[in-house]
Amino acid sequence: MHIPDGFLNIATIGATYAASAGGVGYAVRQANRKLGEKHIPLMGVMAAFIFAAQMLNFPIVGGTSGHLVGAALASILLGPWASVLVMTSVLLAQSLIFQDGGLLALGANVLNMAVIGSFGGYSFYRLGVAIFGDNRRGMAIGCFVGGWGSVVLASIACAVELAVSGVSPLTFVLPAMAGIHALIGIGEGLITAAAVGLVLATRADLLQLQKI
Amino acid sequence: MRMKWWQVALGVSLLLAILSPLASSAPDGLERVAEDGGFAGLTRGAPIRIIADYLFPGIENQVVAAILAGVTGVIIVFALTLGLAWVVKSRKAR
Numbered sequence: 681m682h683i684p685d686g687f688l689n690i691a692t693i694g695a696t697y698a699a700s701a702g703g704v705g706y707a708v709r710q711a712n713r714k715l716g717e718k719h720i721p722l723m724g725v726m727a728a729f730i731f732a733a734q735m736l737n738f739p740i741v742g743g744t745s746g747h748l749v750g751a752a753l754a755s756i757l758l759g760p761w762a763s764v765l766v767m768t769s770v771l772l773a774q775s776l777i778f779q780d781g782g783l784l785a786l787g788a789n790v791l792n793m794a795v796i797g798s799f800g801g802y803s804f805y806r807l808g809v810a811i812f813g814d815n816r817r818g819m820a821i822g823c824f825v826g827g828w829g830s831v832v833l834a835s836i837a838c839a840v841e842l843a844v845s846g847v848s849p850l851t852f853v854l855p856a857m858a859g860i861h862a863l864i865g866i867g868e869g870l871i872t873a874a875a876v877g878l879v880l881a882t883r884a885d886l887l888q889l890q891k892i
Numbered sequence: 893m894r895m896k897w898w899q900v901a902l903g904v905s906l907l908l909a910i911l912s913p914l915a916s917s918a919p920d921g922l923e924r925v926a927e928d929g930g931f932a933g934l935t936r937g938a939p940i941r942i943i944a945d946y947l948f949p950g951i952e953n954q955v956v957a958a959i960l961a962g963v964t965g966v967i968i969v970f971a972l973t974l975g976l977a978w979v980v981k982s983r984k985a986r
Contacts, residue, residue, distance in 0.1 A: 681922040686936035708980055715981040720974060725901040727973035728966045732908035735946055735962055737916040744924040745916035765980070769973040778965060779944040782936070838922065848929040856928060860921040883897050 681749075681838050681861070682774065682789055685782030689845040696841060697787030703795040704768050710761040714892045719762065722886065726754050727766045731773065738867055746864030749793050752801025752830040753872045756823060757879065759891030760802040767794035788841050792834040801830030801872075816880065820873045827872030828865035835861035902970060909962030912946065913955045 688696070730750030737745035750770070755763035768790050774780040781789045808822030839857035843850035879886055895903075919927060926932035943949065948960035 681920065683922065684935045685938070686934040687926075687931065711977070711980045712983055715977065720977045720981060721898040723977040724970045724974035725898045725905065728902055728905040728970035729908070731969040732905040732912070732962065732966050735912040735915055735965075736908060737918070737920060739916040739918055740921075742924075743918050745918040745920050747915075747920065765976065766973060769976055770969055773965065773969045773972055777942045777968065778946055778961070779938040779941055780946070783938070835921065842931075847931045847934060848925075852929055853925060856925045857921065860924060864921050886897070 681792065681835055681857075682771075682781030683785040683792075683838060683841070685784045687782075687842060687845060687847050688785055688788055692841050692845045693784050693787060696791045700768075700787045700790035700795060703764060704790065707761040707764040707768075711765055711892055714890060715762070716890065718886075718889055719758065719892065722758060722889070723762060723766050726750075726758065727769050730754065730766065731770050733871070734770070734774075740860070740863050740867075744860060746861075746867055748868055748871050749797055749831055749834065751793055751797030751834070752805065752823070752826040752868065753875055755798040755802035755830075756805050756826060756872070756876055757887065758889070760798045762892040763798035763802070764794050767798060788838070792837045792841075796837050797830040797834045800833035801826040804829030816877075819880070820877060823873035823876045824869035827869035828862075831861050831865035831868045832858060902966075905966050905970070906963060909966045910959050912962040913958040 730748070730753070733748040733750060737747045740746050751763055751767050754766045758766065771781060771786065771789050771794060775783055775786045805822040805826030808825045809818050812818035812821045835857040836854065839850070839854040842848050842853050923932065938944065943961045943964065946961045947954065947957040948964065951957040951960065
């Protein structure tokens with residue numbers, strides 16, 4: 681759901697840049713205080729994996745495709761603030777080098793997929809674990825709802841930005857965005873659960889790292 | 893010598909990049925909504941195109957261009973994030 685340039689008006693561009701700059705700035709301060717030796721390579725490969733996975737669009741219904749966002753995965757493994765930095769790094773490279781997501785829309789894309797995606801996904805994950813237990817089953821369910829929630833919340837934020845910019849009425853764009861991303865989110869949830877399950881099976885100690 | 897876990901994970905990422913030509917080319921969720929809502933035409937192209945559309949420029953074969961773009965991207969994103977994380981962490985060593 682990378683917003684291209686041309687969709688957002690000046691006020692929305694300004695507001696989303698300000699909000700995401702605040703979020704990323706705070707994430708930098710949190711990471712500066714808490715980042716350990718082991719976090720750094722994990723952040724690097726997390727970003728590389730998310731970039732690669734985002735290229736792999738999978739078909740949904742009606743000639744539409746979706747792809748992993750990855751904010752829930754990164755926030756579950758690293759914590760939400762570190763995930764904000766990982767996602768911002770991916771979105772920055774996509775916008776500057778791959779022309780995926782506009783330059784003026786970068787603030788909105790960071791706000792939606794890095795900030796809201798990471799915190800939404802992490803909150804849904806914690807909720808899932810709190811309800812279903814801190815074991816393999818609870819974590820798998822938490823990963824699924826975390827992945828699903830991160831995509832749906834990000835799509836709702838995207839819809840609001842489009843509506844505020846006046847490109848489409850909220851009564852159309854909100855249900856349309858939330859509806860299609862409720863389906864795409866199923867893929868996000870399954871991939872998130874599978875990826876965390878794989879880490880748990882092979883290198884469970886990585887999940888014991890301090891969450892940032 | 894046993895490979896370190898992050899080397900394995902980077903290898904998996906490169907493998908995914910090599911598989912990227914298999915990705916669905918159907919419009920994604922936002923593109924679909926933009927078409928249905930009649931505002932897809934507002935899209936403005938980027939002023940500078942570097943590796944646009946995940947196809948490495950100047951290569952006729954689309955599969956090779958996609959693989960090369962994907963592999964380049966994985967390496968750039970890995971290096972960029974590693975660099976950013978290292979800078980953020982090292983600032984506290986004052």
